[in-house]
Amino acid sequence: MAAARPTTNDPVRAPWRCAPWIALAALLAVPPLVSAWLSPEGVPQGWLLTCLAQAAAMIVFALSYNLLLGETGLLSFGHAAPAGLGALAAAQVFNHAALPLPLLPFLPFVGGVAGAAVGVLTALIAARRAGTAFAMITLGLGELVAAAAWALPDWFGGEAGVAIDRASGPAIAGWTFGPQREAYCIIALWCLVASVAIYAISRAPYVRLANAVRDNPVRAAALGASPARVRAAMIVLGSAFAGVAGTLALINVELAAAESVGMTRSAGVLIATVTGGTASFFGPVLGALVWVGFSVGVASVSRAWMLYVGLFFIVVVLAAPDGLAGFAVRQRAALVRHGWRRCRAYWTTAAFAAGCGTLALVLAVQWAYALRFGDDDASAWLAALSPLATGALAAAIVVLSLAAAWLTRRAQRAAASLDEARKECV
Structure with a gap:
């Protein structure tokens, strides 16, 4: 999954190196400003801030995971453990240590320290292994933590989780951090700071050593590096930033739930990172946005959103193993x-093929869910169609599927002609 990151000194690309950072800052700042400008009260929409806060926390989470998968080649199935335990520790400290309100913006430090502690324990057990062995060890550790979350309700809060009141305390310069917009300012700022910190770490010489351990641990050991120590250091770093990400989610929803350490969350960050691409720093950022789009946007209109996530993930892995960023x-x-x-012929044909195939798939899936769940599904109207309309719907699905297959064939031919032209130029 991990590929060597290409480097270049091309001066033409230099002006574009800041473009992803500008886009990330604009993503976090522009929508709330536009929403506030359009609102009669001059306040951004709460649902928009909540979605952006989820995206910001997921971005940090995916970037922390890429320190393991992309930089060190460690496939972890338990990355939710440091994130969830970091958030839980931050919630317990906030509630029981009676932290004053001005220290709320520094609460992610607590989560980061707790996540790093979890990373130390993980490294002691798993750092000597890589590949499948490391993946299975982290899977076992993750399931162990998930089981403990339900076995220790006094610490994990049981089904209710551990809640915090981020507005508990006197106002500071008019800020109580109770309104969503004030909490979002903390989350967005921490997202940018953590992203810059991870970027600086990923460009450090030590991470180049981690790349060497990822690509050839035997040769790295022959040169004097200890693969186990390098993996341990990267596990601790990745876990620390995972704890920060978990605390950002805590500040957003004011709850550290037991489900946050489960396998579902670990699978989510894995899908987001691989979908975006592990070879590019901003690949996980793109994958995190795609994941939030599915888990928030698609989930709000269809209960089949996990099915769409799985199918999209399969398509990306098969068609673009280097992720969306690599594509x-x-x-x-x-x-x-x-x-x-x-390029226009190939892109146009491929776009129409993807559109026809996606439309056929959505119609078929929503029709099946409407027949299965009836009025409990948003697409229940598909189950109430007349026999004539039902036949037309089935025919439309077949026609769209055939069109997608034909257009895909045309797109493959166009891509082959581009490859032939490239070989001729070479």
Whole structure:
């Protein structure tokens, strides 16, 4: 899954190196400002701030996971443990240590320290292993923590979780951190700070050593590096930032739930990171946004959102093993090499094929869910169609599927012609 990160000194690309950071800052700042400007009260919409806060926490979570998977080649199935335990520790400290309100913006430090402690314990057990062995060890540790969450209700809070009141305390310069917009300012700022910190770490010489351990641990050991120590250091770093991400989610919803340490959350960050691409720093950022789009946007209109996530993940792994970021880089290179006119046929055909296939899939899935769940599903109207309309719907699904297959064939031919043109140029 992990690939070597390409490096270049091309001066033409230099002006574009800040573009992803500008886009990330704009994503976090522009929508709330526009929402406040359009609102009669001058306040951003609460649902928008909640979604952006979820995206910010997921971005930090995915970037922390990429320190393991992308930089060190460690596939972890228990990355939710440091995130959930970090949030839980932060909630317990906030509630029982009676932290004053001005220290709320520094609460992610507590989660980060707790996450690092979990990472130390994980490293003591799993750092000597890699590959499948490491994945199975982290899977067992993750399930152990998930079981403990229900076995120790006094610490984990049981089904209710551990709640906090972020507005408990006197106002500071008019800020109580109770309104969602004030909490979102903390989360967005921490997202940017943590992203910059992870970026700096990923460019450090020690992470280049982690790349060497990922690619060839035997040779790295022959050069004097200890693969176990390198893996341990990266596990601790990744777990610390996972604890920060978990605390950001805690500040957003004011609850550290027992489900936050489960396998579902670990699978979510794995899907987000691989979907975005592990070879690019901003690949996990893109994957995190895609995951939030599915888990919030699609889930709000269809109970089949997990099915769509699984299918999308399979398509990405098969069609673009280097993730969406790698796919975008390859398409940009094709544009530079062949020009817009030669790429237009392939892109247009592929876009229509994807659109027809997606529409056919959505219609079929929503129809099946409507027949299965009836009025409990948002697409229940599909089950109430007349026999004539039902036949038309089935015919539309078949036609769209055939069109998608035909257009996919055309897109493959267009891609093959571009490859032949590239070989001729070489």
